[in-house]
Amino acid sequence: MAQTAPLIPRLVASSIAIANRAGEIIRNVMSKGDLGIVEKTGKNDLQTEADRSAQRCIITSLSKQFPSITIIGEEDEPSDSPVPSDWVVSEVDQDILRLECPDNLQQVSAEEVVVWVDPLDGTSEYTQGLLDHVTVLIGIAVGNRSVAGVIHQPYYNYQKENEPLGRTIWGIRGVGVGGFEPKAAPEGQRIITTTRSHSTPEVQATLDAMKPDNILRVGGAGHKVMLLIEGKAHAYVFASAGCKRWDTCAPEAILVALGGKLTDMHGKEYSYDKNTPFPNKGGVLATGKGENHEWYLEKVPEAIRKKLV
Template sequence: MAQSAPLLLRVVASSVTVAGRAGKIIRDVMTGGELNIVNKGKNDPQTEADRSAQRCIVASLSRQFPNVAIIGEEGPSNCEVPSDWVVTDSDQQVLGVRLPQDLEEVEDKDLCIWVDPLDGTSEYAQGLVEHVTVLIGVAVREKAVGGIIHQPYYKNPEDGSLGRTLWGIDGVATGGLQLIPPPEGKRIITTTRSHSDGTVQSALDALEADEILKVGGAGHKVMLLLEGKAHAYVFASAGCKRWDTCAPEAILRAFGGTLTDIHGECYSYNAETSHPNTRGVLATAPGQQHAWYLKKIPDEIKQRLA
């Protein structure tokens, strides 16, 4: 079934399974206690879990899709990995999805896979593991279309096992999560836990939130929107990158939400684009008025992020 499915479905289906394997690697590194932290920059640590999870993801996907561009946060990866890190299985639910014709005809050259192997590294290193996600985004030309978010430390209520994966293909289908709307009559905003500054705070002040949730990781913040715990994710800063937002944007859109820069424009995710999200991030939960948030953010803040 896998080989007869359209390319986009095969990439998303494979990414669902490999994200789960990367999540196990992340847990194993933490259990082993050897994080081997190096600092890439201010408030930008990298651990052995980041490096190993990316090697697992890139090795698995590049062997199956050698002509598809893959861009990972941790730079070029050595694809010589232990054999049990190479995942070739595919998620059968994804493979059973029916695509519209334009997505059925997508070719290798049209795709770019954006990988954040461990989103929320600062929190992971501090033991705040509930903030951690694995992000694999699939762009078709310039648009974020397919997304996978894996939560390595999500505890399943049925059996207590760890790990949950949700996926979405914009305009087509979603899986792994039952959408919960945020509470009515109040405004809860989620934002950065470790990369705040005066501009970020000024944007939050302008939105007059009833509650602000400061958490790590773009994936975690978008999860809060889908789980009904926040109405919007606001980050008026150039601090995050394309691999932080490709998967969350695709999934959020697939569920009916919106993610743009703070000017209301979508980021480009083709392989040639620059990596920094220089114009900030504004995401709103399904059913929320994205335009209201755009209008409330002061022009002077938008000009700083022009």
Template sequence: MAQCQPLISRLVASSVTAAAQAGKIIRDILNQGELNIIDKGKNDLQTEADRSAQKCIIESLSRQYPDVTIIGEEGSSRCEVPSDWIVTDMDQDVLNLKLPKELENISAKDICVWVDPLDGTSEFTQGLVDHVTVLVGVAIGSRAIGGVIHQPFYNNNSSLGRTLWGIVGSGIGGFTPISPIEGKRIITTTRSHSNKIVQKALDAMEPDEIIRVGGAGHKVMLLLEGKAHAYVFASSGCKRWDTCAPEAVLKSAGGNLTDLYGELYSYDANTNYQNTKGVIATAPGQQHSWYISRIPESVKQDI
């Protein structure tokens, strides 16, 4: 019966189960203690968990959707993987969701899936496992439409994960958004990639509190949980696979994610991977334009 559902429903439903399986692989590797860290460059690490989680997701999705373009942070080449890493079942809650008419008959050639198999690698290697997320974003043309954020170590638990998902214009699952506290302005930002420009943008927001954590997925989860009002990152340090899934989930819940100019990033397969104009994301109910207006022109020019 699942094959009767629209392609977007099936793809997001499959991404939910694949991300959860990738989360299990990440937990297993951490418990075994064999991280096998590779330094890819400045502040850019890769572990066995990154590589294995990506193999799981790309093989699981590619076998079911061979005509869909899939781009992964660790490269998109396919290879043999253990059979128990391949998942082909689909999340029933996603399949039951009613799509807007414009999403019902999408061609596979118009879809690009962006995969960050382990967002927050630096924190993962330092034992800050609650910062880690698995991200699978689904774009149609240039727009982020569907997203899955899986947190393998929910509440720092080594055996329990949770999955948040959303399809823009359709709904969300795995969580209930909570409004941030009124009367304060709490900003979340990078933990490990800060500099004078990043700090200048934060100061312009006049925050009451700054929460510095790893991973774009984790930061957007803080917005959805009502723990922060906005995510501000005045740097070109993140990429499309960092923001596609978080943007889709956040927009599905009523929030927003753009560059520092208030423009949406493009997620088509031929786009530049680098988010060269920074990131601002706001929780549902927040006035996104206010945060955009606070960014100094000097910051925009510097990044």
């Protein structure tokens, strides 16, 4: 069945198994105590041994199974870095292969696919022990659209006894989502999630204009979108250019597959083709299923909108 299924379901089925292994690697690095932290561009842009190792696991595994796809990872790693054999994943999630693929994704070729990888989203929080903020993101794009995504939470349930550690969720546009129980956000309130460590006056002014009842300041784009799909927040608002394509490709696909929306602050969807610039210069606005995305767009101050181009 694995070889007869269309490419996109096969990619998602493999990405689920690969993300699970990357999560184990992230936990193993933490358990050893030496995170191998380096600063990339500043104190809030860190890289750890877990970032580097998880990316090598993901990219090597995907490249071996799908040699003709384009893969773009966050971390700058030498291509000849040795990869332990037990990091190279060949397993797949058989349940995904049984799903009916929508017509528009049936005939996708490997050359049309770009996979965006953030091996450890929420690195700063990882180094500070805020482990529930950490995710592994594997986003799948066809042409310039994000069509499927996998989010793995290595530390899901880590504070609970006798519960399985870790969770992987997925979404495919036109198919649906899995791995979690979607929930609606509370009625009669406006709860917004935003950055924990990259706030600016523009970010705060935009939040103020939306008059939220509560603001959840957390790390990681994956974690923020998880708050939307689990009904803990109504919108994710980040009026800044600090996000990248590998931060949003997987979360966007899952959110849209569920009925939500993710755009920049002008209401434009981001392009995910292999030649697109990495930064999300227009900021990020994401809303959960049933939310009025246009209402949030209209509340963005015009002066701030003009800066995000």
